Amino acid sequence: MLRFSILIMLILSLELSASEKAQPKSNASCIGCHQPEAGHWQQSDHAKAMAIATEANVLGDFSSVDIKHYSQKAHFHRKSGKYFADISYDKTEKQQGKAKQSFEVKYSFGHYPLQQYLVETGKGKLQVLPFAWDSRPKTQGGQRWYHNYQNEEIAPNDRLHWRQPLQNWNGMCADCHSDGLKRHFSLNEQSFDTQWDNINVGCLSCHGDMSAHSQAQTTKSRSPSKLSLRDNPMHRDDKGVWKRKVEEKVATWHGEPRDNRFMETCFACHSLRSPLTDGIEAQKPFLDQFSPRFINAPSYYPDGQIKEEVYVYGSFMQSKMQAAGVNCLDCHDSHTMKLKAEGNNLCLQCHSPAHFNTQEHLHHKAGTAGSQCVDCHMPQTRYMGVDDRRDHSFSIPRPTLSKQTSSPNACNRCHQDKDSSWAAAQLKDWFGGEKQLAPNQLALISLRAGEAISPIAHTKIIDDTSIAAIIRASAIELLPMTHDTANVSWYQSLLTSSEPLIRLAAAEQGYLLPDNIRAQVLSPLLNDPLRSVRVAAARTLSADTKLKATQELTFSNEVSSWRGEGRLNLALQHLAIGQWEKAETQLIASIATDPYFDPSYINLADIYRATGQTSKANNTFKEGLLHNPNSSGLHYGLGLHLIRAKDYLAAEKYLENAATLAPQNVQYQYVYLVALDHNGKTTDALDYLKRYFSSYPAHPQLIDTGISFARKQGHLSMLNYLQQLKNTK
Incomplete structure (x- = not known):
């Protein structure tokens, strides 16, 4: 059963663990000595993260x-x-x-x-x-009341329906809204016995287990432990200060190097990540508990701006602020979490007012939209219908990138009646043009936008240590776009990098190493200090089930098996070591748990294909499409299945659906074109390709396919068009 908390009045209204006597991990023991901090915390979003439904806590109108x-x-x-x-x-x-x-x-x-x-x-x-x-x-x-998905109908057979796993509190939300929460998910029963120490986010979430500290204060003995993780700046004065000379534009840190590792406690919740353990411990490094999402599609725009609900970690870690040593507490109060100053005054703590808070720099009248630093450098994106959140990459508006990619820019977010060319002209008039990005950064943006770059250009991005580690790691994640295999000696330098994110990304993409040497090169990472790296290496290597890293991988999949992805990953573990029946069992369970998660159907059908159960494969695809009619992957899979059955005309229909549903998937486009050609519709294929290139990037593989078809048909005008496209690449 859910061990919930009851309301206790103790100096402040705090919701604590249900017990007659306060437990060591409750917030109660902190209040007596830290009343001012507790008062500040009570004003925070953390204090109101979750509460029992009482009149004091419920804000909504329940009056019929x-x-x-x-x-x-x-x-x-x-x-x-x-x-x-x-x-x-x-x-x-x-x-x-x-x-x-x-x-x-x-x-x-x-x-x-x-x-x-x-x-x-x-x-x-x-x-x-x-x-x-x-x-x-x-x-x-x-x-007012409003629906979580205001602009679309979410039917009961939609994966986003409120009764489906993606709207489950225990798995999706709970660990970041309550102290010391453990999901306690039962794989066999498909049930939860979720428990917590405090119903909201209190002292424990940031300061860790305080019982030894509390007992030491009570007995007036010397505390054997620090209040939190790694003697961090949250609990001591930094031995240094931000200084700016009058003639300098921006302050720099003077003093001992800052120890900003405490931010890993913040990142545990303010990030898009996959859990590796059950619950969060403030004493443990972020990458020892989570595997973060890198800065790539579909979560981010090509230039790294936030697109989907990704929170703060990915944005901040790529920023110049992070590189300069800025941390969360330079801008946010440590207990209220509110900003330390209003408006531009927050930024002017470090940035020269004489240079940045002037009409010559702002070009917007004071008090109007656009006159605040954050309007241009931290643009807002609205999530959950009403929640505006700012991008923490602290980027510079670059309208020319908007012309070249799908990335938005701060100027046109406000001036929606103008285009990016107008915005670029304004910046040229004001500042002489946009501040240019380095070639390697531009190359990565092009790659993310679907443009082709050379393998050498790709490796240069990864080797560029002037770029933030998370950006380089994100480039490693994209290596399959330019590499079939990786150079072993070069790849070893990534696997031994001092940057954990580089090792993590390299471990995840380790299958690019040649088969005969992969285990030898990757095996050292099975003993990496960080769990995320060990787990990634174990997944790539399909390592011995007796190894600690493999057991950690299994556990990370099990704690997420309340949703389809967890069961799917367990199935893939079994498949990697030839346990077909166990994999089948997990995929069937995944479909039962999360019927609108299409990869489970695709992988189950593939098992049936590989084991000669053709009829079961066909039925699995059909069942999958019944639940997921707009799944490009299922349409593509069924199309290939029908090709293997030599039903080419039927296959064409499903391959067309896949290409239409996922227009930026080059493989889907290519296979559909080949299907048209095979069915005697080569002219239709060329017509489709021309329409496609009018809306999407002209990928070299598709250009070459079109050239082959144009020569076959003797279609000279199309051949010339495609040759011109090829020459511009």
Whole structure:
């Protein structure tokens, strides 16, 4: 059962572990000695991260309110002091008239700019309701209920539906909203026994286990341990200071090198990452508990700006601020988490007002949009319908990149009636042009945007130590785009890098090493100091199941097996060592757990193909498409399956669907073109290719395919067009 916390009044209103006597890991023991800090913390988002659904905590209107989103309806009301949400659907063919269900709201989740609500759905699972409360002021459009996906209908057969795993609190959200949380997911029962120390984010999440410190203070003995991870700046004065001479534009750090490792505690939650363990421990390094997402599509734009909900880690780690030694607490108060100064004054702590806070630099009237540093250098992206979050890469607006790639720019985010050429002209008029990026950075942006670069150009990006480690690691992740195999001696330098992110990315892409030497070269990383690197090496090597690294890999997959990805990864582990039946079992379980996760169907069908069970493979693809009709991977897989069955005309239809659904997937485009040619539709293939090149980058493989087809057809105008494209590459 969920071990929840009860409300205890102790100097401040703190929600602590349910117990007659305060446990060593509760916040209560901190309050007596640290009342000012506790008072500041009480103002923070951390303190309001999660709470029991009481009148003091629930912000939403439950006074018999009705709301409708497409065919989904909700009725919010109270009964006997408790809060309820009744969810129902119109009787449409899509929804099949699902009956109304009433759920008691157990917890509030967050507080501003929105508050979500959690309900129990069995087996220890808490799910996030599909409607949230907009807690912004009414003048800003708030004080209303709204659907989490405002602009689209989320049907019960959608993976984003609120009853599906991706809306599960235990797995998706819980560890970052409560102290000391453990999911306790049961693989066999497919259930949770989630527990926590404190219901919200308190002292424990940042300072670690304080029991020894608390006991030492109580007995007036010397504390045997520090308050937190690695004697960090959160608990001592830095032996240095930011200084700026009058004539200097930007301050620099003077003194001993800063120890900013404490930020790893922040990154544990303020990052897009995959968990390797159950729960978070402040004493452990970030990469010993998580494997982070690198700065590539689909989560980021080609220039590294945030696109999807990626939080802060990836952005900040690529920034000049991070490289200069800036840390979170230079801008944010350590307990309220609020900014230390208002407006441009925050930036002017280090940046010269005489240079940066002037009309000559801002080019926007004071007090208007565009006059704040953050408007241009930390543009906002809205998530969850109402939550505006700033990009922490502290980038410079580059409209020319917007012309070349899908990356937005700060100018046109505001001036939406203008184009990027106008914005570029403005910057040229004001500053003489945009500040140019280094060639290696431009090459990486081109690669991310789908443009072809040479293998040598790619390795130069990775070897460029002037670029942030996370950017270089992101380039390593993209090596398969330019390399079939990697040079062994060069790759060894990556595997032995002092930068953990470089080792991690290299371990993940280690299959690029030749088969006969891969194990020898990668094996040392099975004993890397950091768990993320060990796990990546174990996955790449399909290492001995008795090894610690392999056991860590298995555990990381098991703790995520409440969703399809975890079961799929367990299946891939079994496949790597020839355990076909165990892999099949995991994939069938994955489909049962997460039926709208298409990779499970694709991999299960592949097992059936490899074992000669053709009929089962066909049925698996059909079942997958029944649940996931817009899956490009399933259409592509079924197309290949039909080609193997020599049903070429039927295959063409599914390959066309795949190419249409995933237009930037070059492989899908290529195979569809070949299918058209095979079916005697070479002219159609050339027509398709010309339409395709009018909207998407002209990939060399597709150009060469088109040239071959044009020669075959004697289509001279098309041949000339394609040759010109080839010559511009």
